[in-house]
Amino acid sequence: MRQLDLFSALQSSTEGIDTEFKSARGGMPGSFWESYSAMANTQGGTIVLGVAEKSTGLVWEGVPDAAHLRTVLWGQLNDRHKVSTNLLRDDDVRTVEDEGRQFVVVNVPRASRLQRPVLAA
Template sequence: MLRLESEEDLIILRENSSIECKSGVGKDGHGELPKDFWPTYSYFANTHGGIVLLGLKEIGDKFAILGVRDVDKIRKDLFNNLNNRQKVSVNILEDDHVTEHVINGKVIVKIEIPRASRSQRPVFLSENPFGRHTFKRLNEGDVALSEPDR
């Protein structure tokens, strides 16, 4: 289980096939769901699930706490897009999958993405699973799957 209670918890934190950290501060510095969140959502949903942490920036082998000021904006953007079939094929998140954790007075948003059920997979972006809209994970990166031979 991933603990987010103190700076000490961040010392041992490493991105891997089930944890992804993103700044999430946006252009105005208040908070924004990063555009590169969506390939990660697709990957985690299509495989074994995972956690996205917003409000952290990787510097070397450590994470700096940037924090997210407007969590409500992030939640609203997240769920509006999850329920938009032109953005993503299926919403597998519920409210309790998105939690806030305060470290040193700064908010980190934790988004737990479960594995999609067999009937929901593949989870893809846009309205078409082909054309590089479905993702898998290679090491720490999300890679678009190519269209199958027809």
């Protein structure tokens, strides 16, 4: 799926068991790891960084520095004090741009039986 097609599909979706939206204005959200482990231990899913949840709905605000956020993400994925298992490959983490804003889209695969449980610290 092309990046724009993926992004359009995500913009029309809502949060659910396989889709989570997280604001990342202040850096990597701590709640990312709970979502990552929950998705990894079930059917997998997608986490979009740069989307705030407000009482009026989702606000597509973007992230200040997608490259830095990705660097932090990869560092924390390999830190056993954050999460027990890194399931991601390079192509599971994408930066998508829309109207001058950047979003980081993370595809979390389902962990194999041998990799489970994936635990957030």
